Amino acid sequence: MQRCAFVLIRLPPYPASAAPVTVSAFRSTLAPTRLICYVRSVLEPERSVNPAPAKVAGSRGPYARGVRRRRQLLQAVLRIIAREGVAAITHRAVAAEAGTSLRATTYYFTSKEDMIRRAFRFFVSRSLERIEVMARELSADGTEPSAAVNLIIEQILQESSDPDTSWAAEFELVLAIAREPSFAPEYREFQLQLDRLVQQAMVHFQSSDPVADARIVLGFLRGFELKWLSQPNRPVSSLTVKEDLTRLLHALLGVPA
16 A cells, blocks of 8 residues: 655744745745655555454443442432332432432433333342342252242342332332333333243242242232331231241142141
């Protein structure tokens, strides 16, 4: 590939004190001495230029900070919903809860509905992360129904103490669907994933009807969550729940108590 390089060398300016000259005089006398244009034509092999590596999202940099800030705001939304309900969500309330500026909430969320919908999705993703881990353990070789009960009880107690997966926030979000049907797809997808994971566990335990048994188990757990929430000053005994769930699983699977 032929390349032509132009090198421009600028010499010191013509002294201001010198007598003025005409343009033609400058061209004929000064230009050759004040300005030199050197042109060189060379033959070089074409060089391969490696493109700059693409930016990778990591734990640092503007992208990572943006992810952390958005997560903090969504967690703030869920805390407010669990404590005061969906109606309490405003840009100002979320900014105050997250300890950030109003500009941050308006930057990441276009409206109140946008905040609620994204918080719904965040809740679903966090809940499914936990449930998928539990489902893998339930489906592991050698896992007996009694061990499954312990895993389920441990899982629901962890959910109850984690603001990201708060039962109060979940039921408030479910009630919000009645007033804002556009929220329904997020929860419907969550329910489908939840049904699928529990059905897999029922298949592992050789249930005669995994779909029906999964639905019954989930209905029992929903009832437990509501009862727990309705008695904030007198929590339901986890031992009682364990005994009831064990009895239920044994009955569904035809295993002697």
